Amino acid sequence: MPGFADSFWSSDYAAGLGVLFGKLQQGVVENRQVLTIARLRAEAEEVYGQRLADIIPAVDKIQGGFGKDDGASTRKAYDGVRTEMEDASKNHKKIAQNIRDLVVNPFSRWCEAHESRIQESQDELQSKIKAHDKQQEAVKKLRTNYFNKCRLVEDLEEENKLAFQDPEMSPTPKQSILPIPEIKVHEEEEEEDYEIGDEVYQPEQVKKILAHMLTNIKMGETKVPILGTYLNTSSGADIVDYLQRNMGTTSVSYAERIGQDLVTLGFLRLIGNVGSTFANSSKMFYQWRPKAFQLSGVPEKKPLGRTFSLPTSAGSDAGDSQVVGAVSEVLSGWGVLPNSRPNETPSERMRREAREADDRYKAGVRKLDEMRCNLEESIYLHLKFLERCELDRLKAIKTVILDFSGTISNVIPSLQSTVDKMMLFQETVQPVGDLRYLLENYRTGSFAPKVVVYENYYNKVDEQTFGVDLEARARADKKRVPVIVTSLLTYLDHHYPDLEGDEARRGVWLVEVPLAQTHKLRNKLNDGKPPSMDVFAEFDIPAVASLLKLYLLELPDSLVSSHVYEIIRTIYTTPATESTEEARISVLQQTLSQLRLTNIATLDACMNHFTRLIELTTADEDYVSKLATALAPCILRPRTETSLTMEEKHSYRLIRDLFAHKDAIFSELKRMSTLAHSASVSGPNPNAARDTPSPAAQSNRPRAISTDESNRKAHMEERTRALLEKATGSRSRATSPAPSPRNATSTSTHRRDRSIGGPETRFPIASPTAQHEARGNRQSFGPVLPKRASLDVPPEVSLGLPQASDRIEPTNGVEVPAVAAVRGEGEGVEKRNSLGRSSARFVGGRRVPVPSANTGYGGPQDGGHGGVTLVDAPMDD
Template sequence: MPSFADSFWSEDLSTGVERLFVELHKGCNQNALFIQLFASRMQYEVNYGRQLCNTTSNIEGYSDTSNSDQSVDNALNQLATAMEKEGNEHLAIAADIETTVLRPFSQWCEDHEQRIEYSEKILKTNVLNYQKSTKYVEKLEQHYFNKCRQLEDHKRSYFNDDELVNVMKQLELFQEKETALAKEREFDAFGKFGNLDFDVRTMRETLSLLLTKLEKTTYKMPFINFTFENTNNGSEIVKFLMENLALKDVDQAETFGQDLLNSGFLKYCNGVGNTFVNSKKFQYCWKQYAYKFARVPLPNASEHGDSHDEEGPQPISTYLTDLTSKISNSQDSISTLPTISNTERSLLKYVKDLETADARYRKECKKLDILRCSLEELLVDHFTFMEKCELDRLKALEKVILDFSPIISKNASAMKELNIAVLKTGTEVDPTLDLLNLVERGRTGTFQPHVITYNNYYNPGGFQNFGIDLETRCRMDKKAVPLIVSSILSFMDRVYPELPNDNVRTTVWTVPVKLNSTHQLRANLNEAPFQEESQITSILANYAVEPSVIASVLKIYFLELPEPLISNDVYDILKALYAEFPPSHVESEEQAAIDAQRVSGITTAFNSLSKPHIATLDAITTHFSRLVKILKMGSSATSGALANEFIRSVSQEFANCIIRVKLPDGNNLSFKIFTDLLLFRKPIFRGLKRQNSKAQENHEKAPYF
């Protein structure tokens, strides 16, 4: 049965989440209908029971017959008493409905609805935040490519190829000199703070200590609706300085605080003036300028932050902040820099702007991809939990119907037919089937991760392994099959002998693995492209005790490819092919002929795939075919059955990995294709090699004009 965790996905994520909770809220409405039904029946029992209990009081003159000796009066008394007794029975039924069915089921339904609302709020909030982050990264990407275009336009407008080579060398020397000067300025005198001499570097370290280790608060101005972020009172600052710096006394610490105020690192919040006072009543705000100088990110920056310490290579201009230019603007230092023209200076500015945009874009791409992985893990966890909740709801309805039956059967003679109907209804409830119907009715798509790729203008695919198309990855790896794929398959070959038995060797590829564990290994493998197999093997070795995680990361790699191993065009051809020549478990000469035609059609269809796609499919199926062959060679009586079961299970597992599943079709076709690739691997790929050889010969024989 398809699970929630593999049924409610969509490209924007929100569509699948929205659809799931629409279906779950329908279940809550269904609960409410049952509650109304039980409440109505309880009320009917109460009303009818009360009327029966009031039988004698509603009969005029009934009291006159109580002492009569006539048999008819005696019969009247007996009938009235029986009716009142029946009334008490109906009241007892109503009480039982309330205590046994209505009250506990209503409470359970309320708790169930709260669980759904909580999960819905969590998921929708996280998806919305992810969508905002995605839009932000798209803006950064656009800004980065605009900077690339400006740089390339400037190069083409002012330099030819030879001039550009010379200019870039000159600018490289200029930047090296600028870097050296920036390092020298770190040791320039900065000023006196608390009668202590500080150079730029020491001041930066001291300020960084104050900004990161001293706990900040938010200060709200009295009488007006305005708040200051990142504040401390004078007493807190003085206490921190006394504890962390070699200051003689409080006066020196207070002088230090005054110097911070005078230098523009602090500003006074709750009054007018420019005096630092060691008091809890005087509040001071750390200015953004202080964070910039100390190269510390603002703690209360917006969602995407105004961080000043970007990851990756820092442009040289990072050093040229306002403050450092104030203390390092001597003509002697400037004159030591090589002379460059205005055009070259503009080129340098474009290069630095590009470096800044690139560093920020790359950093946010990495953050967003980590956020995507976390969101996918959260969605899987909540989808799984919601599936359990929905199954519990259906089982609770089944139980409450069966609990209702013995209550109404108390008055067996009158309720016999109703009791039979209720019992039959309770036994016909099938929670598993209802859950399957919910999934089939509401599913939006299988699990399909959409990687956040860092699209570098000058080196696409050169900074990550996952989410890069196969052609680019193979070209950069200089291999027919991506290095990461061949390395994982080779590593698994070395792991198999260490596993206890054949059953464990096969289930490694099919056992469920927590998405969080897979993402952890993925993160380690996605830091940077690898140059050789040993680099990948050293990472995989840390997961040798959990080979299922390694197998899972290979599936994730294929799922995250921008184009599947079998493209959509080929998929449509194969769909028609399998409709005309369907596979069958029945062995006959006629079926063998159908299989041969189908295999020939697969070979022809695959011929339009690129070489990396064909080679990768060949590598995967070769690995599994070899494992199947080893299984069949086993001495156990169940070896053949185990091999056949492995073909079925691994084909089911990799069905979504080789083809983008379309919901109306499901993954049944991709399951059949992968099964055929395992069963008929040699004729399929030999046919492909033969067709490629003929095409190459025809190309060589073609006349040249």
Template sequence: MSTFANAFWSPDYAGGLGVLFGKLQQGVQENQQVLTIARMRADTEELYGARLGDILPAADKISGGFAKDEGASTRKAYEGVRSEMEEASKNHRKIASNIRELVVNPFSRWCEAHSARIQNSQDALQNRIKQLDKQADVVRKLRSQYYNKCRLVEDMEEEDKLGFQDPQSEVAQSPKLKQKVPTIKEPDEDEDEPIDLGGASYEPEQVKQILTHMLETIKMGDARVPILGTYQNVSTGADITEYIQKYLNADNVAYAEEVGQDLISHGFLRLIGSVGNTFANSSRMNYQWKPKAFKVTGIPERKKPLERISSAMSSTSDGSDSPVVSINDYLQNWNPLNNPHPNETPAEKLKREASEADERYKAGVRKLDSFRCLLEEEMFLHLKFMERCELDRLKAIKAVILDFSGAISNVIPSLQSTVDQMMLFQETVQPGGDLRYLLENYRTGPFVPRVTIYENYYNSVDEQTFGVDLEARARSDRKRVPTIVTSILMFLDNHYPDLEGDEARRGIWLVDVPLQETHRLRAKINTGKHISPEVFEDFEIPVVASVLKLYLLELPDSLVSSHVYEIVKTIYASTASATTDEARIHIIQSTLGQLRLANIATLDALTTHFTRLIDLTSADEEYVAALANALAPCVLRPRQESSLTMTERWNYRLLRDLLAYKDDIFGELKRQSSNAARPTSSAGGDNARARAVSTDESTSRRAVFEERQRAIQNRSRAPSPAPSPRIGSGQAVAGASHRRDKSTGGPVTRFPVNTTPTSAQNSPTDRRGTVTRHSLEVPGSVEASPVTVDPVQYVQPPGSRFPRKPTQPGGMKRQSVILQGGDRSSMASVDSQEAPRPVGVELTDKPMDD
């Protein structure tokens, strides 16, 4: 069942929360409607009772009548009617009192508290989102600055290479060299970035219009400064302030001066004739319009020839034609006593500034990532809390209707029919059904975090693991499967024996792990430099499994690419009843064959792990369905979430087929990969399938790769061991083609793979016709060999199917998040039995060939 915690997510976070809090605020208004009905009913009953009480004094004012007739039967009838009126007045007043005491007063207090809880959660999450958006803007600016610095460094290096060449050399004269020099076109920060004036942000086109109007409207002339000379294009501070107040809606002089100071900061104005560069509302302070203002607006700058000989003191640094510069412009770079970088060349300065910009960019990305993680943690907490609040609200309305009907039924039995109707109405209220209706009709998407990764200028992915493209991460690790995936799977295989019973082993993938714990482990291994069993030992096993699911969710594209989502949808939509399982599996093989090798290898490693877990723990159909539901978003997601895709279950059905027909699907893929990689002739042959080279590989890398491939193919290798009786011929070929050498120094105890003995005699069979047995049962045939998995292979450990690791001092950390279940009887050691030498391929940690 969907919950608030996994149903109201959106890429910008604010969209899903907006829908949720809109519905919660609607619930607050519904509470007020119920409260208004109860309050007005109480007032009406009070008024009705008072009007009934007024009948008796009005009748008693009539003198004579029944007061004089003491024994007549008509008087008794009158007295009966009179007493009924008095009793009816008391009953209606009691109804009003009961409604106020049982419904109005307590429910009004509860409604106020509920509204405050909703508002507090909304304000807290909105503040977090604003903080995240603000930091995202900072990261974008830091990234632009970093890229600009790197561009300047490259320009300086190219100038150094070409600036001192011999004019007669071929390098200096060759026009082809200029064509081969790579250029990086980055948008100019000053032209593309918005400009802040007085706290308001303006686009470049708006700034151009404002400056054009200012240059055409503000009075402009010449200003002579003693000793220094005459300046052109000068306006007074008072004229500029007057313009800002009149045309830029400045409410006061202070705000106008702030706008003027921003014009100076952005290089449109400068102070002349005084020390400093401060803007003030003064007719005695003159400001010169700099060439940048005329360049932006396109208005020609008024110039005149110099009237005196210029010198080093009178030359300007900004390229203007003014004869002199201000004292501040001359002295701003003069710092002979306190220079932190003496004797620094321009090239060294640019490199230092690029390095500093890189560090600021890295720090900004890390800060943004921490803000995102904190926002997601608080969203999980608030969403779970809001779900409880909404459920309590619906239950409260149910209780209010019940109390409201009781307040009437306890006083006036004659209104029983009305009470019965009200009881019928309150019976029809289903809080759980209303909550499910809200989720199914207003959810905006599941929890799929969007990671802002650090984008290194030189395309390196060593600084981050989560959120990085799977193939880029695998290439950086020089593995087919990223190191984080293989490390977690190996850690879990080694620690399954430490859990008590099959239920605990199966349950680690279904535990609701707090996001704070998952993020804590994620922060330790995010750089990819500390992925080791020692790091995982500090956390509980479900937390390690949860961080693997989070890694798959944070991939920029799902493991099975979203580009084939429509193909998968077509497979199951069109093969619901008209196609056999064999044909459907063949289509799935063809579809998965379109994926990149890193995706196929990672998917193979994961499905191998889960199929072994299901077989070894004898998992039932209910657990397989729950596991597929939990892992389906990690394997396949649509490119864009919509109300239609949220109701589709194609990823669940695909994962069920991968778990049920794992050997058939990946065995065929491995055989195809092996046939495509085996050359048909020395020239390559027409039938040889060449792997597409990534777009980011250079020509030299491609040449080295091809030479290395030929060396690997020509190298003689020992034949692979015989295929397992459990797999088909296709898998045997795939296993042989993916054989790798044994790594040294690694652990040799692994979570065993082969669960089916060679002989199926006296053994029950499962739903697919394969032999089954109880979990942790020792195989009955010594010829059983492990299934070969590429790129991670597991071997049947000798002597025991669940070898126990030596207990560390103090033991492993185990808390309430570890599921209870099972006993140690299934972990009985069989070390006393003599096991044959294992047949198969052991774990290989070999760099990928390409």
């Protein structure tokens, strides 16, 4: 049964969690309802007991009667009824008290704690989802800005290419304008005196005066609306007060005249008002200019944040005054601030801005990826925690009903029937069943992370591995199967022998690895570079296996594309293919042939790994079922998951068929690719007008398997007779494109390093387990045909077989088996079985199993080896 951690995921994270928290809040309301029932029942029992107690005083008020008849039997009966009435009152009050002590009080405290736990989880996840969504929007803006910058750079480059095309208008390349030489005479700069007030001061005296002023006059910051905050300011009153105390000014007017001279000489300037008048006022502030600090040698106080200088008229240094405020951003956008790179050309500036935008976009994507991983880890942990909370709630309700019934059954045996019914109700509560019902009816989707990848403007994927399209990743690696997949499978094959027992080896794919640990390994490898085995050594083997499943889940499309999901569904829901295994496998072969070659090669490598693991560890049916269930969302997912697709088992059944019929399915896919490949390299036939070309030569796509065995046999016999007639010269006909024994040693070659057909005309033999061994050279196509199965391919199917001297190399570096058999070389290309159980020979396109010496994981007793080498040669195209 799937748990919360694999049931309430959605593409935006919030929708699935919203459904879950809606049901959990419904559980909180259910707790209140149970608590209300218990509380009201306690109050009813209390009122009922009190009413029973009120009966006796009301009866005693009646004078006479049984009070006078002491020994009558009627009196005893009355007293018995009276006593039972008092006992009944006490019993009902005791029931009320027991319900409060055993049910109401403890369950109310538990309900408050449960509601608090649910609310805390909801608030925490909601805050993280909001932060993730906010960062996602920021990444979109950064991406738009980056693309716009790149477009501007491209437009500028295009304009530069088109510029100066007219030779009459453009200057010659070697033409240059030399500057006119100037003779500079260094004149001695004489420092002039300063007239301040009625006195004339030497520069050294002014320096001392300014240093004393800047040290003793009160200085601070002044905030001016709109413009911002000015630093190093003093009020006019403070400056006048200093002049009167330290410079011996006799009047305020003389002090103001000295202040005006300081403004005129450029040591002060008025802020917040128009003009440059100095006045003795506490409301008028003056800023000390950098000239005063430079002359006096006193360090200027500068802000820690971003500043800007107000532009002033030419020849004025007021622009050096520092102003802090948000308006600096606006002014920098308007371009009124001085340029920090004055010698930068427009093209250099655009390229720099494009690089900066690219860096910001990369940083934003990286931050978003970290936030997404952290969010998924939090969701994963909270879902497991909430699952335990919900299960505890259901168990608590079960306990409450049991205690509630016990408080009544222990006190009043007369209510046994009611108690029996309540016990029956208590027995009908099944916490696990209710949890299953919640999952089956309110699931929103399995765990399928949606990776936001960095989209390079020039379609490069060199800096990321996970979330990238499988074909793009394989092309970047120059391999048919992505390097990350082959590295993971190779590492696992080499380290299976390190585990103790087959049960531990099988459990690698079923153990539940914490998502945080898998993300930690993912972050070490998500750089677009071939992974290092030293990185895998830092983690345990189940974490490495979990990383492969996470890689397949994060692909933009499933390994078996979602485009064929409806076809797969039709295969498993049609009675004709459902009942006949041979027909179902045939249709599966045709369906899988529609996939891209990278997908087929990767699927073949994965299936080889799993089937060998099942075979060599002697896995039972239960393990195979669990393994297929775990791999189903990794291999095939619908384009959009709905409540119907969540209940469908088509992905699971596809994997079971791939496990059971791997050799038949993939050998046929390889046969189709071999036929198309041979047809594409056989070359033009000069007598094509008189020859009947083979089906493989007429079409570039694999041919469906014929189910009419009689027709296929007739066609093969006709083809064999034609070949025999050609070899013996009994019939005059055009030269067949098939090789003959006499030109098997021809020196002409038709080597083709690059396929020219479409994706469906070639298929790499990417299987890490198939061992291809060449047989002896066949001198002719004799009439005796080997016995074959319905899915085997006879060696004479294609007329486009190459000559013996031709060497056809598929895109992954493994020679086509049929060509190797025709060539008759003494040795063929081998690929070792990753677990060493069995091997196979391919003769003329047929797979003939042969016994293998390896029977296990390569222990000392069987002479095998503990690992496997996955051969995946570089991809030419």
